[in-house]
Amino acid sequence: MTAATRDAALHLGVLTLLAGLWFVLPTYHSGNLARIMVLAVYAMGYNLLFGYTGLLSLGHALFFAAGMYGLAIAMQQGGWSAAPGFLAGLIAALVVSGVAGALALRTTGVAFMIVTLMFAQAGYLTVLYFGAITRGDEGFVIPQAARSLAGIDLTTPANRYFAALILFGAVFLGLAWLVRSPFGRTLIAIRENEARAKMLGYDTHAYKLRAVILSGTISGASGAAYALLFGYAGATFATVQYSIFPLLWVLLGGAGTTIGPLIGAIFMFYLIDLASGVTDAYMLIAGVVLVLLTLFAPQGLAGTLRNRVWPWLP
Amino acid sequence: MLASLEGAVTAATLALTAMGLSLVFGVMRVVNVAHGEFYMLGAVIAWFVSTTLGTHPAIGFVGALIVAPVLVGLLAAAADRLILARINYDPERTIVATIGLLYILQQSTLMTFGPDARPVEPPFNSRIALPWWRQGENGLEMFYPWGLATTSYKLFIIVAAVAILIGLWVLLTRTRIGLVMRATQADREMATAFGIPVERVYAMVFGLGAGLAALGAVLIVPVQQAHYLMGADPLLLSFIVVIIGGLGSLPGTIIAALLIGMSDGIISVFFSPTLAKILATLVVAMVLVFRPQGLLGKASA
Numbered sequence: 001m002t003a004a005t006r007d008a009a010l011h012l013g014v015l016t017l018l019a020g021l022w023f024v025l026p027t028y029h030s031g032n033l034a035r036i037m038v039l040a041v042y043a044m045g046y047n048l049l050f051g052y053t054g055l056l057s058l059g060h061a062l063f064f065a066a067g068m069y070g071l072a073i074a075m076q077q078g079g080w081s082a083a084p085g086f087l088a089g090l091i092a093a094l095v096v097s098g099v100a101g102a103l104a105l106r107t108t109g110v111a112f113m114i115v116t117l118m119f120a121q122a123g124y125l126t127v128l129y130f131g132a133i134t135r136g137d138e139g140f141v142i143p144q145a146a147r148s149l150a151g152i153d154l155t156t157p158a159n160r161y162f163a164a165l166i167l168f169g170a171v172f173l174g175l176a177w178l179v180r181s182p183f184g185r186t187l188i189a190i191r192e193n194e195a196r197a198k199m200l201g202y203d204t205h206a207y208k209l210r211a212v213i214l215s216g217t218i219s220g221a222s223g224a225a226y227a228l229l230f231g232y233a234g235a236t237f238a239t240v241q242y243s244i245f246p247l248l249w250v251l252l253g254g255a256g257t258t259i260g261p262l263i264g265a266i267f268m269f270y271l272i273d274l275a276s277g278v279t280d281a282y283m284l285i286a287g288v289v290l291v292l293l294t295l296f297a298p299q300g301l302a303g304t305l306r307n308r309v310w311p312w313l314p
Numbered sequence: 315m316l317a318s319l320e321g322a323v324t325a326a327t328l329a330l331t332a333m334g335l336s337l338v339f340g341v342m343r344v345v346n347v348a349h350g351e352f353y354m355l356g357a358v359i360a361w362f363v364s365t366t367l368g369t370h371p372a373i374g375f376v377g378a379l380i381v382a383p384v385l386v387g388l389l390a391a392a393a394d395r396l397i398l399a400r401i402n403y404d405p406e407r408t409i410v411a412t413i414g415l416l417y418i419l420q421q422s423t424l425m426t427f428g429p430d431a432r433p434v435e436p437p438f439n440s441r442i443a444l445p446w447w448r449q450g451e452n453g454l455e456m457f458y459p460w461g462l463a464t465t466s467y468k469l470f471i472i473v474a475a476v477a478i479l480i481g482l483w484v485l486l487t488r489t490r491i492g493l494v495m496r497a498t499q500a501d502r503e504m505a506t507a508f509g510i511p512v513e514r515v516y517a518m519v520f521g522l523g524a525g526l527a528a529l530g531a532v533l534i535v536p537v538q539q540a541h542y543l544m545g546a547d548p549l550l551l552s553f554i555v556v557i558i559g560g561l562g563s564l565p566g567t568i569i570a571a572l573l574i575g576m577s578d579g580i581i582s583v584f585f586s587p588t589l590a591k592i593l594a595t596l597v598v599a600m601v602l603v604f605r606p607q608g609l610l611g612k613a614s615a
Contacts, residue, residue: 056406106603110345110405114553118599121550125592244413251410281424287417294401294411 007314011176014259015169022161034161036262036269037168038225039245043253043261044171045218046246051255052179053211054191058113058243059100059120060219065127065238066096067220072233073133075146082149086224093220094213096123101212105205117243124238139234147231160229167225168262171218176258176314187211191256219246241283248286251293254302258314263301323468323537325575326475327530329568331548332555333482334526336567339556341499341519344403347412349527350549351419352390356382356528357540358427361434372437375536382532383525390524391517398520399513416545423542431544436467436536471533478529479568486564495519527552554598 018037022030042064049055070092075085104115127134134140147154154163178184189197190204198204227233236242245268246261253264271289276282297304306313335349359382364374393415401407486492498505498515506512527548538544555574559566574594 056409058409103599103603110409111602113406113409114345114557115599115602118595118602122592122595122599125588125595129588129592247410247413279425280429281421283417284421284425287414287419287421290414291397291411291418294407294414295397298407 003312006312007176007180010314011173011258014262015165015172018165018168019162022158022165027157030161031157032269032273033266034157034164034229035226036265037164038222038229039249039269040262040265041168041171041225042219042222043246043249043265044175044258045215045222047250047255047257047261048175048178048187048218049211049215050247050250051257051260052184052191053187053208053215054194055208055211056113056247057104057116057212057215058240058247059104059116059118059123060216060246061238061240061242062100062116062120062123063093063097063216063219064223064226064242065123066216067093067223068227068233068237069127069134069223070220071224072140072142072227075142076140077133082147082154082228086149086221086228089220089224089227090217093223094217097213097216097220098209101209101216105208105212117240120238120243121240124235124240127235127238134233134235137235139232139236142227142231142233144231147228149228154229155231163229164225167221171221172258172262175218179258179314183207183210188256244286248290250300251298252289252300254300254304254306257300257302257306260300260302267301319468321576323471323534323575325572326472327534328548328551328555328575329571330475330478330530330533331527332552332559332567332571333479333564334523334530335552336556336559336564337526338520338523340564341495342403342516343405344398344408344520345405345412346520346523347409347549348393348415348419349524349552350545350547351416351423352386352524352545353527353531353548354423354540354542354545355386355389355419356531357434357535357538357544358423358542359385359528360532360535361427361432361540364434370437371435374435375437375532378434378532379529383528386528387521387525391521394517394520399516403516420542420545427540427542429542431539431541433539434535436465467536471537474533475530478526482526491518550595554594557598557602 018033021033025033042060045063046057046060049057049060067089069089071085071089074080074088075082078088080088100116100119104112104119107115128136144155149163152159152163154160179188186197186202186207189200189202190207194204197207223237226237249264249268250261251264252260252267253262254260268286268289271285272282275285293300299307302313331349331353334352335346338344338346338349360375360378363378363381364371367374367377397411397415398408401411484492486495494505494510494515495518497508497510498512498519502512505515530548531544551574555570556567558574559568559570
């Protein structure tokens with residue numbers, strides 16, 4: 001079996017498994033899984049920048065929220081239908097990540113982390129500032145009637161699950177292809193040694209900017225899909241916490257692996273779900289996991305698997 | 315006038331908190347995201363101490379002033395040994411680890427201290443009317459306008475903060491400990507070569523930085539209230555101060571703390587608080603983008 005067919009088999013296998021799970025899982029868990037798949041898209045967008053390009057952003061909630069509010073405001077205030085609304089979300093995330101990326105990429109390392117954190121904080125405050133439209137922390141609900149795409153009602157559990165799966169699958173396969181393409185290879189080269197990539201003649205700044213924009217737009221797609229499928233947009237999704245989550249998922253699942261973001265999102269989602277049943281202080285779990293990961297498994301689950309068991313894992 | 319006095323109180327505690335952050339960054343090159351939580355812990359411990367001692371507010375306050383920074387400092391030093399030292403102070407992993415630490419401290423406080431804001435009584439609190447001048451019949455005359463007053467405690471905060479900062483300055487420039495710290499800051503490997511126990515210095519600096527944040531919190535908590543989420547604003551403001559002042563530059567940090575503390579009250583007179591925060595955040599981000607060495611920092615190679 002060649003490497004390419006093995007990768008394809010793995011990725012298609014994961015998608016088939018996810019599709020099959022719908023018929024097996026009870027309603028509660030399939031609902032969770034739909035949510036996890038949408039969030040995994042966010043994690044995969046983040047992974048492109050963090051795992052493959054080596055840029056640690058602490059402000060991805062800005063892009064997630066841009067997509068979410070791009071769609072939600074277009075549908076709520078502009079009365080747009082779902083398809084152009086989704087497009088509005090994508091364009092909002094594209095523009096925001098373009099501007100934020102162009103500015104933030106003038107810095108490197110720790111300064112890049114802080115600048116992205118501050119941009120996201122400014123974005124969160126902006127959402128609060130326009131409380132008349134966004135309803136601030138309370139958020140607003142997108143009417144059920146509007147949430148249908150090409151005549152398919154996205155509010156039924158089955159349609160919602162498969163819509164999430166289609167988006168997840170598209171991004172999953174797209175990124176799996178992208179990171180094997182010359183463009184993805186160049187991003188990895190920048191992660192490993194930017195000076196060397198530059199010396200080889202690559203315009204690393206342009207590559208990094210493209211990575212930020214692509215990563216931000218995928219995150220925005222996740223935000224828009226979240227608002228569309230679950231019918232709610234609120235300022236919570238713009239908080240620092242939602243910038244930390246994708247980092248947590250990717251670190252846990254394995255940065256720089258195609259499958260890591262999904263694994264991390266599933267693990268964290270259920271860990272927090274279980275913990276919040278026990279205590280209000282469920283973010284304690286997130287803190288402990290973050291510390292343990294940095295100490296003992298900086299490669300994450302999939303990364304550790306790749307190191308120890310399956311060196312071919314993409 | 316009154317706004318600037320309130321500003322001076324903010325600036326005083328901010329200077330302490332930001333100084334801790336700046337010291338840790340300067341010596342260890344570590345961005346401590348959990349700094350705000352050490353501040354919060356200082357306030358919460360002050361509440362515990364003053365309620366358990368429970369006699370006169372002044373005794374509780376003095377107790378808190380001693381116990382809180384020491385406990386928080388020890389906790390921070392332990393965190394340094396157990397977590398940061400093990401990941402070799404790698405910048406990015408340190409940030410991730412301190413984010414984790416932030417959630418651990420904050421959420422543990424939520425579990426034990428609870429979600430309510432709790433007041434701490436100030437040790438003394440007499441109202442002081444401030445004089446003002448106006449054009450009277452006999453030229454300029456002094457009077458005490460209604461509403462222009464402060465409390466003795468707020469003045470004490472300013473005096474205490476100045477005293478602590480002077481003490482810190484003496485510690486850093488005049489003692490052996492300060493010398494060792496500065497040597498470590500200048501060149502870690504050379505310091506190791508000269509037999510300085512760099513690891514212990516790091517733990518001490520991390521503890522000292524956290525202790526300063528806790529001190530700032532103990533001073534301010536009688537004016538504000540202790541709450542498990544109170545660390546967020548000081549963290550953001552300290553970041554702003556340290557960045558504006560130039561990463562690692564201690565005099566820059568103090569000047570920036572004065573600037574931000576004083577202007578915080580003044581900006582919010584003109585804009586809505588949210589808009590003021592948006593503008594402040596963006597301005598600071600732009601400083602980092604276009605002048606990464608800070609306003610007073612030296613350009614590095």
